[in-house]
Each structure stands twice: as C-alpha cells, then as structure tokens.
Ligand SMILES: CC(O)(O)CCCCCNCCCN
C-alpha cells in the first residue's frame with residue numbers, strides 16, 4: 001500500500017495582505033501561513049513529508065466552479081490601484097482584494113490540484129495543502145469570506161473529471177459554513193458535503209437560512225448535503241467526536257467515497273476569535289485518524305480558516321502528524337455532547353433518516369418543528385425582552401451583534417509530544433507461519449526462568465501443557481511489556497487459545513484500563529468480565545447473556561459478525577464512542593475461532609482501534625486461522641484499510657437492539673447519546 005504524506009506550500013501565498021482598515025478582514029493575515037509552516041519545520045514534520053511544488057491553476061480549472069465573467073473580473077485586479085481595489089472589493093462581502101491576490105488565489109487552487117494529482121496517482125497516500133486565500137465561501141460569481149476561488153470545490157470537480165473519481169466526500173470542519181461548496185454541489189449525488197459551523201440560530205455569519213440542518217441538497221443531490229449547525233459557542237472535543245460517530249462517519253462509510261477532502265479550517269479550535277469554541281488542537285489528530293480509512297486512505301486536507309496563530313499552528317501539526325501515521329494522542333477527558341450539540345445531532349440524523357440506511361431505523365422520526373430561526377424569533381417575540389419589555393419588534397430580523405469586547409487571553413495546554421516507538425509492529429507467530437514484510441517477528445531479550453515457567457503453568461496451563469505453551473505465554477507477556485513501555489507500538493499474536501491469551505494479557509497488563517473487543521462466539525472468560533479494569537465489548541450473534549455489567553457490553557447481530565453493514569454501525573456508533581470515553585491504555589482485539597468478520601472489515605477495525613491507547617493495539621488470532629495475518633499486519637503497520645464499498649442497510653432488528661443498548665448505557669457512557677434528553 002502507498003505510504004507518504006505530501007506537503008504543499010509556497011511562501012508566495014504569503015505575499016498579499018489587507019491594504020486598508022477593515023475590522024472584519026484584518027484577521028486574515030500572511031502570518032497564518034508563516035506560523036503554520038514554521039511549526040511544521042520546527043517539529044520536524046515538514047522533513048518527513050513529500051514536498052510537492054505549487055503551480056498556477058489554469059483558467060479552465062478555475063472555470064470548473066466559477067463563471068467566466070467572475071474570472072475575467074478578478075483578472076483585472078492586479079492592475080488596479082488602491083481606490084479601484086477598494087471599489088472592486090465593495091461588490092463582495094467580508095473579503096478584500098490586493099494586486100497579488102489573484103496570483104495567490106491561482107496558486108492556492110494549483111496547490112490543491114497538485115495534491116489531488118499526487119494522491120490520486122498513488123505517488124503519496126495523503127497530504128496537506130497549506131494555502132491562502134481560503135476557498136469554501138467563494139461562489140460561482142462571487143468572492144466571499146476571505147475567499148476568491150473555491151479551492152476544494154474546483155479540486156472535487158477536477159478529481160471527477162481527470163481522475164474518474166466517482167464519489168467524493170468533503171468534510172468541512174472549519175467553524176464557518178462553506179456555503180460556496182454547498183451551492184456548487186447542491187444537486188450532485190457524487191459529492192457528499194458535510195459541514196459543521198457556528199450558527200446560533202442564524203445570528204452568526206454568514207447568517208444563511210440554508211446553513212441550517214434542513215438543507216439536505218436538492219433533486220438528485222438530496223441527502224448529499226449534511227449540515228450540523230452549532231447553536232451555541234464553546235463546543236468541545238466531546239461534541240466534535242459525537243458528531244463524527246453519530247452523523248458523519250456512518251453516512252461516510254455508507255457513501256464509501258473514493259476520495260476525501262478536508263476543508264481544514266482551524267477556527268473551530270480553542271482560542272479562535274471567530275469560532276469561540278473549546279475543542280483543543282489534539283482533537284484534529286483524532287478527526288483526521290477517523291477519516292483515514294475511507295477511500296483507501298486517499299485524504300487531501302486543504303487549509304481554510306484559523307485566526308489564532310497559536311492554536312492554528314498546533315492544529316496544523318496535529319493534523320499532519322496523523323496523516324504521517326504517528327500514534328494518536330490521548331484525547332482530553334471526554335464526556336457526552338452538550339445539550340445543544342445533541343439537538344443538532346438529533347436534527348441532522350432525523351432529517352437525513354430517509355436518505356441514509358444507516359439512519360433509517362435509528363434516528364427518531366422528525367417532528368415538523370419550526371426552523372431554528374423561527375424558534376429564536378418565537379422566543380424573542382413571546383418572552384420579556386432583555387430590556388424588560390417585549391423584546392423590540394420581533395418581526396424585525398436583527399441578528400444579534402457579537403460585541404467586540406476585549407478578548408480575554410484564552411490558554412490551553414500545549415499538545416503532548418506524540419512519540420512513535422522505534423518498532424511499530426511485532427508479531428508472535430509459530431515458526432511455520434512466515435512474517436509479512438515490514439513486520440518484525442517478536443522474540444524477547446531472554447526466555448522465562450524456571451520460576452516464571454512454573455507460575456505461568458500453574459496460573460494458565462493447568463500444569464499439563466507442554467513447554468512450548470509456557471514459552472508462548474511468556475513471550476506474550478514480554479510483548480505486552482514492551483508495548484506498555486512504548487518500545488513497540490502494536491502487535492499481533494497467533495495463539496492456540498484466544499481465551500487463555502486474553503485472560504493472561506488482561507491480568508498481566510499494567511494499564512489502568514484495558515479495552516477488550518471480542519469479535520464472535522463467546523463465552524468471554526468470566527475472569528475477564530469480572531476484572532474491573534477491563535471493558536469488554538463483545539460483538540456476536542448470540543442473544544445477550546444475563547444482565548450485563550457496566551464493563552461487559554454485548555452487541556448482538558442477528559446475522560453475526562459476517563454482517564458487514566451491521567458491524568460497521570456497531571463499531572462507529574457504539575464501540576468507538578465507548579472506547580474513546582473509556583480511554584484505555586491498551587486495546588486487545590480478539591478473534592475467537594470461527595469468527596465471521598470479513599477481511600476488509602477486520603482491517604478497518606484493526607485500523608480504527610489504533611486511535612485509542614496511543615496506538616497500543618494487540619490483536620489475538622487463533623493459530624490455525626492464518627488467513628487474516630496479512631491484512632491484520634498491514635493495518636497494524638499503518639496502511640489504510642481498503643474501502644468496504646457502499647454499504648447496505650443494517651438489519652432493522654439489529655438497529656433496534658443497538659438503540660436499546662444505547663438507551664440503557666448512555667447514562668454511564670454519555671458519548672453514546674445521539675439526542676438531547678427529553679425536555680423535562
Ligand atoms: C475561511 C473562513 O471560513 O475562515 C473565512 C471566514 C470569514 C469570516 C467573515 N467575518 C465574519 C464577521 C463576523 N465575525
């Protein structure tokens with residue numbers, strides 16, 4: 001599988017700036033690119049990337065998303081003097097022009113297309129384009145919101161036209177709604193546009209009715225536009241992950257894109273003057289990780305916004321470091337999404353329920369409630385206004401002005417260094433099984449002494465087993481030990497008895513919390529279930545066993561683990577939220593004999609789980625089932641899992657049992673929540 005991460009940047013794109021006074025535009029400064037690139041260089045990340053040169057986009061490429069008259073008009077700006085530039089700028093909103101901005105805008109598009117070319121031809125696996133001016137607000141015939149040409153919209157059209165991309169996913173995590181992208185693909189079912197954005201019931205810029213969750217696309221494009229409006233500021237890591245687990249990822253896996261763009265705006269990070277959100281820079285490592293197993297890993301991140309130079313630089317580094325395959329950071333204490341976020345999640349799932357089979361039976365029916373704008377008006381009109389009498393003329397639609405009060409200094413901890421162990425994947429295989437290339441066959445520094453042998457035999461081998469089993473168990477604990485000292489990142493072991501190996505590892509682990517994912521027939525050893533420090537998520541076809549404890553969670557599928565669509569929904573909507581909230585120090589993925597999980601899905605699981613426990617994933621396979629060794633090793637080595645292809649609907653009865661489980665567990669595990677608690 002292709003490795004390598006492209007970094008596309010040219011300092012020419014720093015050579016334009018605001019030439020007059022404009023409080024709205026003054027935050028879009030050249031230093032945004034400078035600090036981002038310098039941080040990548042200083043951290044050593046830039047050197048690990050494949051540096052790809054920028055180029056100017058051609059007229060034909062720009063016309064993929066813009067009108068001729070707009071392009072012709074912009075072409076005149078290099079020759080304008082100040083007054084003419086200011087007059088020209090007045091035609092558009094929240095944007096400024098400069099004699100060199102047309103050149104930079106062509107480079108921003110060209111940089112994005114260079115990234116697409118290198119990813120789609122397999123020269124690199126993924127990459128990031130550090131560009132300005134940004135793109136996602138610009139429209140066919142209009143500049144808007146610091147944007148001149150719509151870099152990502154053009155690139156998506158280009159990928160369809162020149163690289164035969166059939167389905168393109170655009171994930172816009174910038175804190176503003178990329179209405180330009182939404183308009184461009186409104187009726188296009190081959191491009192799925194997802195955006196969350198600060199909205200505050202339409203009182204936040206760009207104050208558009210069509211930024212609300214009920215804009216789902218039109219005509220053949222219905223369902224292929226997913227908006228998640230933030231109606232409050234202060235959204236944090238839990239809110240962002242909840243939207244990924246319960247809205248974006250289920251739909252994205254069902255859509256099964258062959259190319260992923262990220263409109264990577266970092267004004268959604270803490271400290272940003274536009275966003276006023278609370279999510280910390282390390283969250284972008286997880287958001288990136290969760291997208292990297294779509295489209296066979298073909299992910300193109302393109303810079304959009306981000307105006308706090310500190311959180312911008314940190315967030316860019318977190319994103320690039322994940323694209324490079326480094327271990328994910330430990331997510332900051334996660335809880336559940338806040339009530340406002342849950343309302344947005346619920347609304348998005350409900351309105352899209354008729355377009356996406358993953359939501360068909362899950363999302364509650366969508367009551368015809370007024371749009372969020374009318375709701376706000378109703379609140380204002382009906383209740384006492386702030387000044388004590390009926391709040392002014394409710395009909396007059398005045399978006400509240402956000403007072404530009406003095407920004408108090410917001411501080412947050414610098415993201416922890418993410419150290420990749422020297423050895424990534426160690427395999428414990430019987431000599432007869434050859435070790436896939438790229439991996440190292442594990443052998444401990446020294447073998448077990450007689451005391452160690454006796455202890456292992458007594459505890460796990462009922463005295464009778466042969467020496468080879470004792471050595472194997474000892475090797476397992478040695479492998480575990482090196483993982484927990486972060487000398488090895490992850491591992492794979494072929495063992496004669498998965499149950500016994502899992503029992504040994506959960507008891508031998510020094511981690512305070514172990515996540516055991518058991519894929520298939522049980523029973524899971526009672527000793528493990530009773531072990532307070534181990535959370536067991538058991539995906540299986542059997543009816544749930546006796547009452548579960550908080551730490552033993554059986555997820556049943558009528559057709560068992562062979563039901564790919566069902567397992568995907570269980571993994572995205574239940575297992576991952578549980579795992580992220582539990583924050584284990586070790587993840588064990590056990591494949592008991594007779595496990596029906598299909599190869600591609602098994603690899604997805606192996607890859608997705610590496611977002612937990614700093615990537616310390618230990619996979620246990622039954623030694624006489626060697627078929628999954630290659631794909632498991634490939635996933636552990638950091639290769640992207642192969643795309644599963646479009647997914648069919650999970651069985652309604654399975655979804656029913658998932659939702660029942662969610663309801664039962666969400667008090668203990670609030671990250672499972674997908675809807676606001678009933679209004680009391
Ligand atoms: C790329 C980007 O989405 O970050 C551009 C954002 C433009 C914001 C316009 N100013 C809004 C004034 C209200 N505070």
Ligand SMILES: [Zn+2]
Nearest residue numbers: 174175176305
């Ligand atoms: Zn933005």
